Amino acid sequence: MILKGRARVFGDDVNTDYIIAARHRSQTTDLKDLVQHIMEDIRPGFYESVRPGDIITGGHNFGCGSSREHAPYLLKEAGIGCIVAASFARIFYRNCINLGLPAVICDTAEIAEGDQLKVDLDEGVLYNLTQGWERKTGRLPQIMQKILREGGVLNYISRHGDFEVKGS
């Protein structure tokens, strides 16, 4: 699986309250309304600026805080194609995989806003096409790769009925 997109650069400890603040979630259950508010407390106007396939890059502990699955869901809904971060908070990371949104662990230092990035999930390589370098990325354990490839954990369970982990 190869993904290409513009880098949208964020720092360390981007929490899920920043990705989608709770105050909007009691106002509406319509995801089309909610999605407009992504990142607004730390980057006003972010939603309007997203182009399909944009790749969010983060520092350490991306997605920390609340377990809200709306956070990765809304990023995906907004058109984000992939998230690359130095490290992820665990619930957010699981949620991404479970929803079929690629979350890739890689050193993101020096990536600049707007850089053209290419992520090769199979080979585990991040290419910065603008700056002309490549870096190896973390690769998912097999079970998570399968879940991601099948479009999330619900599809996976619908298809297999149960988990297969041993030997993976």
Added chain:
Amino acid sequence: MRFLEFSVGWYLGCLHSLDPAVGYQNRPWVMMRGQDVVRVSDSGEVILAGTRSVNSQLKRGVRMGKTIAEKILSRKANEDVKAYDLVVAEVDMVMGTDTNGPTAMEYFRKLGKEQVFDPKRIAFALDHLYPCPTAAAANIHHVMREFVSEYGVILFEGGEGIGHQLMVEMGYVLPGELIVATDSHTTTYGAFNSFGTGFGSAEAAVVMATGKSWFRVPGTVRVDFTGEFAPGVVSKDMVLYLLGRFGTRGLLYKALEIGGDAVARLSMAERMTITNMAVEMGAKTAVMDCDQITLQYLEERAKRDFTPVEADDDAVYEERITVDVSDLEPMVALPHSPSNVVPVSEVCGTRVDQVLIGYCTNGRYEDFVAAAKVLNGNKLARRTRLIICPASRAVYQKLVQSGLMELFLSLGAAIASPGCGACAGYHTGILADGEVCLATTNRNFKGRIGNPKADIYLGSPLTAAAAAVAGEIIAPDQLGVNVA
């Protein structure tokens, strides 16, 4: 996988992180320090495994003991597992709140199963959005009640309290068990020697259908607390101290095992404050021993038979520290991170407009007894508001019966319905632009209490009550009341 393990002088080579979900894998050409231990797997992978203290434990014998987290996951996976194994494990209980639970319900329906795996092991709590502030919230609750009656699962109705508190009070959280919930503060359950961890909605739906999920067994960091508290110091200050020490990601993906004589003396309420906030350090779970205090709490509450687990004497920890609590002062976390921790003495005099006492971190009877020590005989500062939020209706009733509620009301406090309300930023205590709140809650992210233009400080019930009286941040023992 078998590992060859050794300590290194200097090592220059290709380094893999222990956990692919945490750090960089394949980080080439990394220089390691002398105290580092590396593992070489039989496939030739070189892994940074820890520090010399781990190494010395490894040298003691061939058999390596297990931590509490490893033992619980071994039991639930029906195989002998150790840190960093990937396992499928049976889940004892799954809880969903009204924020992420509805999505789990929707996903469960999509899976097309006629029944849940066990209706007695699935609970939903109407806690974040009750009493409903909007029609959207009320509609969410309506949908949840319909699902609950259709599948016969457990419902914690609005006003009964916060899901985590009810899980504990009603005896659904038991030693040696594996429990997941669609809320990050599921780590709270570790106070009961239970492996509690936060889940997303999709995987919670899968647990509802299969009773299982996959887990990577976490490595464990052990913290022992010893000694006696100085006046004005309580368990909240212990966990704030840890946050200052480990930061927001120091325990990412790890289990925090907490023990020591200072913990053994704490009530269950005080213990739950510590495990509740472990997730703010990135921890996957936080576990304590099961002792007489635990068993006494569970007597007449436990819904199932249980078998506690304890760590082996030769358990392998990634890091082990001891903290003497007599060295601790009352602590606060400054805006906008729970790890931005300083002693109260460094920020004395900071104006406080609103004080929140309660919620899932500090909303138990013992917390209000502590706050009342400070409030009794005093008045609220003229420009400072106090909001009390018991973690459950049972706590609320105990406050009424004991007379503490009368004290809070006579001082002019507002009482919030047991639930998550202001702490989660939904309702019942949203701040104005530029206001400052001192809360006993667990998060002070920008915007957390509903307004990104407000500042939130986190502190203990004693520190919060002192701020309500003084109208500014002040050490609780500086008010001239006995807080010991």
